[in-house]
Amino acid sequence: xxxxxxxxxxxxxxxxxxxxxxxxxxxxxxxxxxxxxxxxxxxxxxxxxxxxxxxxxxxxxxxxxxxxxxxxxxxxxxxxxxxxxxxxxxxxxxxxxxxxxxxxxxxxxxxxxxxxxxxxxxxxxxxxxxxxxxxxxxxxxxxxxxxxxxxxxxxxxxxxxxxxxxxxxxxxxxxxxxxxxxxxxxxxxxxxxxxxxxxxxxxxxxxxxxxxxxxxxxxxxxxxxxxxxxxxxxxxxxxxxxxxxxxxxxxxxxxxxxxxxxxxxxxxxxxxxxxxxxxxxxxxxxxxxxxxxxxxxxxxxxxxxxxxxxxxxxxxxxxxxxxxxxxxxxxxxxxxxxxxxxxxxxxxxxxxxxxxxxxxxxxxxxxxxxxxxxxxxxxxxxxxxxxxxxxxxxxxxxxxxxxxxxxxxxxxxxxxxxxxxxxxxxxxxxxxxxxxxxxxxxxxxxxxxxxxxxxxxxxxxxxxxxxxxxxxxxxxxxxxxxxxxxxxxxxxxxxxxxxxxxxxxxxxxxxxxxxxxxxxxxxxxxxxxxxxxxxxxxxxxxxxxxxxxxxxxxxxxxxxxxxxxxxxxxxxxxxxxxxxxxxxxxxxxxxxxxxxxxxxxxxxxxxxxxxxxxxxxxxxxxxxxxxxxxxxxxxxxxxxxxxxxxxxxxxxxxxxxxxxxxxx
Numbered sequence: 021x022x023x024x025x026x027x028x029x030x031x032x033x034x035x036x037x038x039x040x041x042x043x044x045x046x047x048x049x050x051x052x053x054x055x056x057x058x059x060x061x062x063x064x065x066x067x068x069x070x071x072x073x074x075x076x077x078x079x080x081x082x083x084x085x086x087x088x089x090x091x092x093x094x095x096x097x098x099x100x101x102x103x104x105x106x107x108x109x110x111x112x113x114x115x116x117x118x119x120x121x122x123x124x125x126x127x128x129x130x131x132x133x134x135x136x137x138x139x140x141x142x143x144x145x146x147x148x149x150x151x152x153x154x155x156x157x158x159x160x161x162x163x164x165x166x167x168x169x170x171x172x173x174x175x176x177x178x179x180x181x182x183x184x185x186x187x188x189x190x191x192x193x194x195x196x197x198x199x200x201x202x203x204x205x206x207x208x209x210x211x212x213x214x215x216x217x218x219x220x221x222x223x224x225x226x227x228x229x230x231x232x233x234x235x236x237x238x239x240x241x242x243x244x245x246x247x248x249x250x251x252x253x254x255x256x257x258x259x260x261x262x263x264x265x266x267x268x269x270x271x272x273x274x275x276x277x278x279x280x281x282x283x284x285x286x287x288x289x290x291x292x293x294x295x296x297x298x299x300x301x302x303x304x305x306x307x308x309x310x311x312x313x314x315x316x317x318x319x320x321x322x323x324x325x326x327x328x329x330x331x332x333x334x335x336x337x338x339x340x341x342x343x344x345x346x347x348x349x350x351x352x353x354x355x356x357x358x359x360x361x362x363x364x365x366x367x368x369x370x371x372x373x374x375x376x377x378x379x380x381x382x383x384x385x386x387x388x389x390x391x392x393x394x395x396x397x398x399x400x401x402x403x404x405x406x407x408x409x410x411x412x413x414x415x416x417x418x419x420x421x422x423x424x425x426x427x428x429x430x431x432x433x434x435x436x437x438x439x440x441x442x443x444x445x446x447x448x449x450x451x452x453x454x455x456x457x458x459x460x461x462x463x464x465x466x467x468x469x470x471x472x473x474x475x476x477x478x479x480x481x482x483x484x485x486x487x488x489x490x491x492x493x494x495x496x497x498x499x500x501x502x503x504x505x506x507x508x509x510x511x512x513x514x515x516x517x518x519x520x521x522x523x524x525x526x527x528x529x530x531x532x533x534x535x536x537x538x539x540x541x542x543x544x545x546x547x548x549x550x551x552x553x554x555x556x557x558x559x560x561x562x563x564x565x566x567x568x569x570x571x572x573x574x575x576x577x578x579x580x581x582x583x584x585x586x587x588x589x590x591x592x593x594x595x596x597x598x599x600x601x602x603x604x605x606x607x608x609x610x611x612x613x614x615x616x617x618x619x620x621x622x623x624x625x626x627x628x629x630x631x632x633x634x635x636x637x638x639x640x641x642x643x644x645x646x647x648x649x650x651x652x653x654x655x656x657x658x659x660x661x662x663x664x665x666x667x668x669x670x671x672x673x674x675x676x677x678x679x680x681x682x683x684x
Contacts, residue, residue: 021050021091024071031071034093038064042104043097044111047119050091056119057111059104063095080314086119101351105358109332114154130168131160132226134219139212140182140205141219145172158333159226161309171225176201178258179222186625206629227338285346285384286322287392288315293322294392296384297330301340310391320347327355331362339363345371346381401570402445409516409571412554412563413543419515420444424578425476426520428586429457432467434593437476438586441514442578451512454589455479470528473519477532484510485536494541519546520579523555530557547579603627606652608645616640617649628653 024031038045043063047056047070060066070079070087079087098104112120135141137153145168146158162168176183180203187206188194196202203210203218221236237256244253283298293315299307311330316322323345331339339359348371349355359367372378406418413419422442429435441451457472487510488494498513519525526546533539539557546555552572553562565572603614603624620638621627627635627649635646 021052023050023089023091024093025088025090035064035068035071038067038093038095039097040064041097042099042101043095044104044107046094046096046111047086047090048092048094049089052092054115054117055086055089056117057108057115059101059108061101061104063097067093067095082119082314102354102357102361105328105354106361109328109358109362112332130162130165131158132162132168132172133158134223136216136219140215142185143172143175143181143219143222144185145169157223157335159223161311162307175222175225179218181218181222182206187629190629227335279342280340281342281344282340283344283380283384284323284326285381285388286319286326287385287389288319288322289392289396291315292392292395293319294388294395295322295326296388296391297326298380298384298387299340300380308387312391312395318350320349323347324349324351324355327359331359336363339367341365341367343367343369344377344381345369346385347371399444402574405445405570405574408569409574412565412569412571413516413545413556415515415543419543421448421512421514422516422518422574422578423514424518424520424582425473426579426582426586427457427469427472427476428583428590429462429467429472430590430594431465432462433464434590434597435462435467435472436586436589436593437472438582438589439476439480440578440582440585442574442581445574447581452585453480454585456593469521470524473521473525474528474532477529478536481533481536481538481542484513484541485538488537488541515543517542517544518575518578518582519544520549520582521546522548522553523560526555526557545575547575549579552576606649608648613640613645 022030024034040062042059042061044057044059045063045067046054047058049055058066070083070090096107098107130145130147132143133146133156134143135153135156137155160168175181180200182205183196183202184194184206189206191207193202193204193207193209197204197209203215205215241253241256244250244256280301283300284295286293286295288294293313295311295313297309297311298305299309309330311326313322313325316325327343327349339362341363343359349369352369356367356369359369370377372381403418406420409422410416410418420443424440424442425437427435427437435457437455437457439453439455441448443451455476457475459468459471459475462468462472484494484497487497492510497510517529519529523546526544529544529546530539533542533544544557547553548555548562551562552567554565554572554575555562603609603617609617616639617627618624621630630638630650632646632650635641635649636643638646641649
C-alpha cells in the first residue's frame with residue numbers, strides 16, 4: 021500500500037474520519053505492520069499534527085522517518101483519557117511497535133530475564149530486551165552489574181534452580197541434582213507447576229519484595245515444623261538465612277520511614293536526558309535503575325515519558341505506593357490514576373520541597389548528573405575520533421556514516437558477509453546488514469575472500485549505480501542523505517567504507533566499484549589485521565598513523581564489530597545446516613515437519629531428550645512417526661515395546677522435596 025504522504029487524497033480522507041474524542045491510534049505501514057501506538061485527548065488534533073506541513077518538518081528524525089512509512093491509520097475511541105492511557109499500555113505490551121521505543125536501554129545496563137512462557141523457565145542476565153513471548157518478564161535495567169551477578173549467584177545457591185542452559189547428560193542428572201542445587205529439570209524430576217512456584221519466589225527478590233518473601237517463608241517453615249517435617253523446615257530455614265545474607269549485601273539504609281517509594285530525577289543537556297530511578301523499600305535502597313531518553317524543553321515531560329514506559333512493563337505488585345518526582349508532570353493526576361489502577365491500590369505522586377524527601381531527590385539528581393557527564397564524555401571522544409579520521413583520510417568534513425565489511429566462513433562452507441554501520445562514532449544496529457555469499461565458486465573446500473567481498477560491494481551499491489546510470493545527480497542525493505524524508509529510497513550513502521583486509525581485498529572492492537562506475541564517488545580504505553595498517557586505493561604503502569591514534573581506534577572498533585557480526589551470522593547458518601542434516605536423516609521427516617518439531621521443542625537436543633509421549637503430543641506427529649524419531653536417537657532401545665514409556669518416565673525419585681506451599 022502506498023504511504024499516505026504520497027497519496028494526499030487518501031490522507032485527507034483518513035484525517036477527516038478521525039473523531040474529536042479521546043482514544044488510541046495505531047499507525048501501520050504498507051505491509052500492515054504496526055509502526056506506532058499512541059494515545060490522545062483529542063484523536064483528530066493529535067494525529068493531524070504528524071502530517072502538517074508535509075509530515076516531516078518540526079519532528080525529530082525518528083518521528084519523521086515513521087511518518088514517511090505510514091500507510092494506514094486506525095483508532096479506538098475511549099470514554100476518557102485515563103482509559104486511553106491504560107489501553108495504550110496494553111496494546112504496546114502485546115504488539116511491541118518499533119517506534120514506541122521511547123527509552124533507550126543503555127548498553128551498560130543489563131536486565132534480568134525470566135522466561136515464564138516455558139515449562140521450566142530460564143533465568144539469566146541479558147543486555148537485549150527482546151519480547152519472545154508476552155509472558156516473559158524483564159527486571160531492570162540494573163545500574164550495578166556486579167551486584168546483579170552476585171545476587172543471581174546467591175539466589176541460585178539459596179533456591180533449587182536449573183544451573184545449566186543445556187543438560188550435561190542425556191539420560192541422567194548431574195552433580196547439581198545430587199547436592200540439591202538443581203531440582204532435576206533436565207529429567208523432569210520436578211513438575212512444571214512446582215518449578216514455577218519456586219521461580220515466583222525468586223522473582224520477588226528482583227521485585228524488591230524481600231520482606232514480603234521473608235514473611236511467607238517464615239510462615240511456611242512454621243507449618244513444616246508443626247507437621248514434624250523437619251527436613252523441609254530446615255531447607256526453608258536455609259533459604260531464609262540466604263535471603264538475609266542477600267539483603268545485608270545489597271541494601272543501603274536511608275533513615276526515613278517504612279514506606280516503600282520510587283525516587284525519580286534527571287539531568288539533561290540539549291540532546292539527551294539521563295534519568296535515575298532509586299527503588300526504596302521499607303526505608304532502604306534496594307535497587308537503582310538507569311535510562312536515557314530524548315531531551316525535551318520541559319523536564320516534567322521527560323519524567324512522564326519514563327514513568328509511562330517503565331511502569332507499563334512491570335507487574336502491579338512492583339509499583340510502590342509513592343513516587344517522589346524532581347519535577348511536576350504535565351498530566352500528573354492522570355498518571356496517578358493510571359498507576360493506582362495498575363497496582364490495584366492508591367499510588368501517590370508528589371514533588372517534595374523540603375526535609376528528607378527533598379534530600380532524596382537531590383541524591384538521585386546527583387547520580388543522574390554523573391551519568392550525563394559520562395555520556396557527554398563519550399560523545400566528545402567520538403567527535404574527536406571522527407575529526408581525526410577526516411584528517412587521516414584527507415576529508416573535507418568529519419565522516420558521519422562509516423560502514424565496515426567482513427567475510428566469515430570455514431574453508432568456504434557457509435560463507436557470509438557483514439555490513440556494520442557507525443553513525444557519529446557509535447554503532448547504529450538498525451542499519452546492520454548480513455549477506456549470504458551466492459557465488460558458485462565459493463563452496464566447501466574452496467574459498468575466495470576477494471571474490472566474496474567484491475560480490476557484497478556490488479550488491480550493496482547496485483541501486484546507487486542504477487540511479488547514476490539513469491541520470492540521477494549523486495551529489496544532490498548525497499546532500500539529502502541526512503534527510504529521513506527522502507522518498508527515493510537512496511538515503512544510505514556512506515561517508516567512508518572500510519574493508520577488513522589488506523591490499524588484495526581493497527583491490528577487489530575497487531574493481532567492483534569501477535564496474536558500478538562509483539569508484540570516484542566513494543571514500544574507501546582497508547584495515548590490515550597483522551600490523552593494524554590503513555591502506556588507500558592505489559597506494560603501495562600504508563598511511564602514516566599511530567597505534568594510539570583516535571581515528572585508528574575508531575576503525576579498529578568498526579573492524580571488530582564487523583568481524584563479530586559476520587562470525588555470529590556464520591555460526592547461525594552453520595548451526596541451522598547441521599540441525600537440518602541431523603533431522604533430515606530420519607525417514608518420514610520432511611522440511612515442514614522438521615520446522616514444526618523445532619518450533620515445538622526449540623532445539624535438536626530437546627527432541628533427543630523428549631519421551632515417546634512428548635513426541636506423540638507434538639504437532640503433526642502420529643504414533644508411528646514419533647516412534648521412528650525416538651528410535652533414531654535411542655537405537656539401543658529399539659527392542660522396547662512401542663507403547664511403553666522409558667523406564668523412569670514420569671516417576672519421582674524417593675526423597676524428592678515436597679512442593680512449596682507458598683501461594684503467590
